Amino acid sequence: xxxxxxxxxxxxxxxxxxxxxxxxxxxxxxxxxxxxxxxxxxxxxxxxxxxxxxxxxxxxxxxxxxxxxxxxxxxxxxxxxxxxxxxxxxxxxxxxxxxxxxxxxxxxxxxxxxxxxxxxxxxxxxxxxxxxxxxxxxxxxxxxxxxxxxxxxxxxxxxxxxxxxxxxxxxxxxxxxxxxxxxxxxxxxxxxxxxxxxxxxxxxxxxxxxxxxxxxxxxxxxxxxxxxxxxxxxxxxxxxxxxxxxxxxxxxxxxxxxxxxxxxxxxxxxxxxxxxxxxxxxxxxxxxxxxxxxxxxxxxxxxxxxxxxxxxxxxxxxxxxxxxxxxxxxxxxxxxxxxxxxxxxxxxxxxxxxxxxxxxxxxxxxxxxxxxxxxxxxxxxxxxxxxxxxxxxxxxxxxxxxxxxxxxxxxxxxxxxxxxxxxxxxxxxxxxxxxxxxxxxxxx
Ligand SMILES: *Cc1c(COP(=O)(O)O)cnc(C)c1O
Numbered sequence: 346x347x348x349x350x351x352x353x354x355x356x357x358x359x360x361x362x363x364x365x366x367x368x369x370x371x372x373x374x375x376x377x378x379x380x381x382x383x384x385x386x387x388x389x390x391x392x393x394x395x396x397x398x399x400x401x402x403x404x405x406x407x408x409x410x411x412x413x414x415x416x417x418x419x420x421x422x423x424x425x426x427x428x429x430x431x432x433x434x435x436x437x438x439x440x441x442x443x444x445x446x447x448x449x450x451x452x453x454x455x456x457x458x459x460x461x462x463x464x465x466x467x468x469x470x471x472x473x474x475x476x477x478x479x480x481x482x483x484x485x486x487x488x489x490x491x492x493x494x495x496x497x498x499x500x501x502x503x504x505x506x507x508x509x510x511x512x513x514x515x516x517x518x519x520x521x522x523x524x525x526x527x528x529x530x531x532x533x534x535x536x537x538x539x540x541x542x543x544x545x546x547x548x549x550x551x552x553x554x555x556x557x558x559x560x561x562x563x564x565x566x567x568x569x570x571x572x573x574x575x576x577x578x579x580x581x582x583x584x585x586x587x588x589x590x591x592x593x594x595x596x597x598x599x600x601x602x603x604x605x606x607x608x609x610x611x612x613x614x615x616x617x618x619x620x621x622x623x624x625x626x627x628x629x630x631x632x633x634x635x636x637x638x639x640x641x642x643x644x645x646x647x648x649x650x651x652x653x654x655x656x657x658x659x660x661x662x663x664x665x666x667x668x669x670x671x672x673x674x675x676x677x678x679x680x681x682x683x684x685x686x687x688x689x690x691x692x693x694x695x696x697x698x699x700x701x702x703x704x705x706x707x708x709x710x711x712x713x714x715x716x717x718x719x720x721x722x723x724x725x726x727x728x729x730x731x732x733x734x735x736x737x738x739x740x741x742x743x744x745x746x747x748x749x750x751x752x753x754x755x756x757x758x759x760x761x762x763x764x765x766x767x768x769x770x771x772x773x774x775x776x777x778x779x780x781x782x783x784x785x786x787x788x789x
Contacts, residue, residue, distance in 0.1 A: 349417050350585050351489035353404055358612040358684055359570070360400035361619040363691065366443040366683040370645060370656040375789060378655050381596060385556055388638030390460040394571035400616075402574065404456075404695025411455045411488060416578065418443045422774045425714040429735065432528065434737035434744040436730055439583045439610060441751050442717065446511065448483035448752030449606045450566055453575035457564050458485035468492045468561040470524065470548030470554045474602070475674030476508025477503050478566030483517035493517040494561075496524065496550040499542035501674040505545070507756045511615055516739025522547035529553050529651040536618040544678045549651035556653075560620040568648065568659075579749060584613050587747065592748035594731055596626045600725040601696075602675045604629070605684030610749040611682075615693060625673045626720045627694045628733070629685065630725040631702070635668040635774045637661065637681050638689055640698030640779060648680055656787065660687040665762050667773035672760035679782070697729055698772040704728045705764040708754070721754040721760050 359365050371730040381393045394402060399714050404412075423436040441449035449658075461469060473479030478496035486493035495517050502509060509519045522542045524531035525743070529549035533540060540546075548565075551714045555563035564571060587593055597614050598750040599607030607629050618622040631638055648654035663778040688694045694747045708724035710731065711717070711731040719727055728746040737744035754761065763769045 347569055350582065350613055351409060351412060351416055352581040353409070354401040355404060355574045356581060356613050357397055357402060357574055358616060358659065359398055359447045360389065361616045362687065364687070367658045369522055370789065372647065372655055375656065380394055382655070387465040387560060388466065390463070391571045393458060394574055395569060397717065399696050405459060408456050408459050412578065417582045419585070420588070421701065423715050426487055426711060430731065430734050431562040431711065431740065432589050432734040432738040433741060434734040434746055436734055437590070437592070437594070437745070437747045438750040439747070441579060441749060442753035446477065446480040446484055447755060448477040448481065448720065449505040449576060449579060449609060449733040449749070450478050451484060451574045452483035452578055452609065453659030454485035455488065456575045458482065458489040458491050458511065461487045461562055462491055465563050466491065466560065468494065469564045470551040470566045471498045471566065472544060472551045474498050474544050474677055475568070475769045476505050476512065477675055477738070479517065479519065480508055480511045480515070481566065482564055483512040483515035486517060487515040491502040495519045496522040496547040497545050497675060498522055498544060498677070499540065500670045504672070504759055505674070505756060510603055511756070518700045519626060522550050523745065524550060525764065526550070528551045529653070533650065536554050540780045541667070543650065543667050545650040545664055549653055552649065556688060567605040568680065570684055571697065572605050573608035573612065573682055573684055576605045577612050579606070579609040583747065584617070586623060592745050593623070593624055594630060595745045597749070598628045598630065598726050598733070598746065599747040600722050600751060601629045601631050601681065601685065602678050602722060603680070604685035608682060608685055611694070618719060620648070625697065628729050629689070629694050629696050631696065631698050632671050632673055632676050632725065633698045633700040634775055635662065635677050636698045636775065637679065639698045642783055642786065643686055643690055644786055646680060646786055656789065657683050659683050660689065661786070662779055663785050665785045666778065666782035671772065671774070672757065672763070673701065673704070673725065675722040675768045676725065695702045699728050702769060702771050705769060707731050712733065718754040718761070720754040721757055723751045723754070726751065
């Protein structure tokens with residue numbers, strides 16, 4: 346039996362961007378961050394990848410062996426959806442829901458757990474929104490012999506109880522955030538005991554615990570350069586698979602929370618555009634309730650609410666922004682990957698936002714034609730793919746559309762129930778809150 350194609354190296358967009366993102370700054374001194382500054386949080390291998398400028402970085406054999414449990418993931422054409430829309434466009438999707446935990450997140454969780462274990466770390470702390478990242482790191486911890494402590498955003502902890510059980514099945518410890526276990530958690534609870542929590546607060550808790558325990562490090566599931574790097578297995582496989590299908594995408598689409606699944610599928614294709622002049626468009630889709638790229642500012646900001654993380658230049662809604670409790674928990678983050686922000690600023694990526702009702706309508710149409718129930722996050726990409734297909738229909742264009750199916754929604758049934766019973770609402774108070782939180786941006 347011939348081995349299916351599985352990339353042997355990750356692709357680093359920095360090698361091909363005309364200007365790289367500006368450096369991260371120390372949260373106290375505002376001076377460019379040194380590798381030593383990051384060493385309390387991350388293993389050296391990840392810190393080196395964070396600042397690497399090589400175009401390709403080899404994937405360790407042990408990581409590739411684990412990838413083989415679910416990679417390469419399928420590339421499928423949504424023919425029934427195309428017919429239902431009556432579009433001449435071709436809609437392809439890369440099915441990252443095929444991973445054991447049902448999302449793209451293990452692509453980096455396994456790599457990060459591997460590098461930590463190699464450097465003698467026995468405990469990892471992290472935050473999770475909807476629970477997909479926590480589940481991925483919990484699984485990676487089980488594979489590589491690392492204890493995992495997860496701070497889970499409170500609204501998701503109660504909306505998505507099965508993801509907590511999934512993490513616990515892999516052996517992780519899960520705490521709703523904000524919690525009483527940390528100074529940052531207690532400070533937020535003192536202000537508002539009923540808070541939904543947010544990724545920004547959960548990050549503060551996980552970072553605080555990692556900094557205080559010398560045997561522990563912290564692991565982030567999105568945003569950072571090394572995380573987006575690990576996700577480029579998606580786009581490299583898709584390049585090969587599209588080629589086998591005899592097509593090349595006119596537009597590549599992904600949803601964006603911190604930007605990792607979008608970067609994972611888009612960057613290898615963006616590299617083709619930058620090096621070889623391929624004419625692909627890139628569309629990054631976010632929730633209207635957390636409109637980081639469409640309404641945020643491109644400025645230095647903290648990654649968390651308690652201002653413990655480095656300052657990075659990114660599109661941000663302000664580190665104090667508390668997004669409404671939309672069902673796409675994985676997209677409720679105030680910031681964005683600096684690499685995505687830089688590519689948006691350079692005009693290579695078009696940002697777009699949708700409110701949740703129209704996103705769930707798209708999810709229903711996809712499910713009823715293709716049979717897979719998408720995660721609420723993924724459904725943002727599906728909404729945009731459908732709109733591209735309808736636009737191609739209006740213009741009678743044979744557009745080739747590729748979107749990343751970042752994860753399935755089999756554990757998001759509460760969200761579907763809310764939609765099906767007509768109880769789901771759109772939120773429209775974002776702008777006032779935004780003005781308040783943007784006023785709290787640090788002056789750099
Ligand atoms: C976490 C998650 C996202 C959002 O995170 P990114 O880093 O922007 O990819 C999107 N879809 C799914 C299924 C997720 O689990």
